[in-house]
Amino acid sequence: MHAADSAPLSIAITTGEPAGVGPELAAAALGQAATRWPTARFTVLGDRGLLQARAGSAANLANERVVIEHLALAVPSQAGKLDAANGRYVLGLLDAAIDGALDGRFDAIVTAPLQKSTINDAGVPFTGHTEYLAERTHTPRVVMMLAGTGERPLRVALATTHLPLKDVSAALSVDGIVETLRIIDHDLRAHFGLAAPRILVTGLNPHAGENGYLGREEIEVIGPALERARAMGIDAPGPYPADTLFQPRYLKDADCVLAMFHDQGLPVLKFATFGEGINVTLGLPIIRTSVDHGTALDLAGTGCADAGSMIAAIDTAVSMASHRRAG
Template sequence: MTGAAQSTSRPPRIAITTGEPAGVGPELTAQALAGTAVHWPGAQFTVLGDAQLLAERARAVGVDWAALIADGKRVRVEHRALGAPSQAGKLDAANGRYVLDLLDTAIDGAVAGTFDAIVTAPLQKSTINDAGVPFTGHTEYLAERTHTPRVVMMLAGTGKRPLRVALATTHLPLKDVSAALSVESLVETLRIVDHDLRLHFGLPAPRILVTGLNPHAGENGYLGREEIDVITPALQRANAQGIDARGPYPADTLFQPRYLEEADCVLAMFHDQGLPVLKYATFGEGINVTLGLPIIRTSVDHGTALDLAGTGRADAGSLIAAIDTAVSMAQHRRAG
């Protein structure tokens, strides 16, 4: 991406994919962008989605969409036609390829430098798979489309001292986690986290606290040897490369203020080790960031909420936070 070499005086250009049309993505996008003049006065947004759908869902939640996009400068719509008419809360496999088209357009634009960052509203994996396209998730798809061998999922809360949790493994059955961990993979994960916290978040010397895998971080080998055989050697190697990674800490005690005050990020070994804590602490304003990509991508930390779609009861807080972070990351990257 060419954004790092571009002038920092140009407004950041953010693409937003509106995700599953039967879900809350379209209406949350409208609600979030209704505050553009206040939240992001210098940013420009391209909303990817069906123009009629966006207007209908905006109207349903009381947003004057026509006025918002009237001048086409602050907010513009890049129309992509639905595969079939969409009803809030009703999935239709005919729209699976439409959802992927939105994502492909955003990725291609970011790689080409047309967009400085992309923000993704939630999609429904089943709709895409039912359309005949094997699909594991946003993170894996972004890695494949950008030819990135390793990416890292990091969820984060906003605030003066944000809580960030990155994952050494993502969507794996628990029985497969231990075999998926290696010294080499952990060192590479730590390298990506360290690099992107410096580049995108303006942290000159990130401090990363690393959990153990087993209860009590293995209890000196009595409850498992992964800490001794894999995690500690990985930390030693990472430290030798100038990465401030500490641990392994027992996961049941690490998530306390006395530890987190010293941390810029926590690296957890598996999905449900770190994310329940983060979501409890930040739900409604938590976000998902994909580290290691050649482009910037942020997202909400929730799903399509089909039961809330079209009702106006869904909370746009997470999407607003994802946009905030995308704008900030783009500015840091261009300044760096």
């Protein structure tokens, strides 16, 4: 074994929107670092004073496994109160994590939730973490996948992400769906240790188009894409009606479901896993996981926020980085 292979994994954690729950969730999760993740070391990116003020254990957070990398707030932050003056600070945390992952300093990054409106109000056009990661890493196509936990977790990936519903059909193409399936298949093999992933694919329309009577996307786009993907060796049956696909008898042999749009697959996933689910960006040259919830401004600073999703996101980041290193 090479020395680099035996070195601890290096994981960066952004603390996200300072008025939200991110800082306290990072601190709460990393309170378990010494026992839960013995093969990893962590760098927490955020304002040290904010962490000390917002998270009760933050003053004692730094140890042999956890380093706080101080990036200063633009203005003081109050729990639950958004301030556009800190929009660029939030983006700076993400940039620091991405830069560190690209140059090999970090094996993976875990992102706490941010508030898109704060960044936009600061004068920076921002659609979301997923799109920004793709832009910063010059990745032409990435895939958003949310997942539960456990021995055989429910995973749902998306063919389109943050689009108005009226734009979804036009955004679907044979080439796009094939590339999305290729990314899912590759990353489930490389980062999740699945030797032969099975990806169930939904249709777009009710009843998967009802043989064309309720829409032709299944016939003209999704079906041909699946034929091409299967010819490439990807196990991707479908398209299935989304309203009946999410049943145990269908999911028991599936490693992932590919849904056509955001609110087709994610309500089911979040109903089944909320508080323990995670968000993973597939297709990037770096590993990125995140929580499956937002900034929870109403819970910030109350001590009531549940760190379960953050813990699961760190679990997955460590596991994915281990698989990548072993590969």
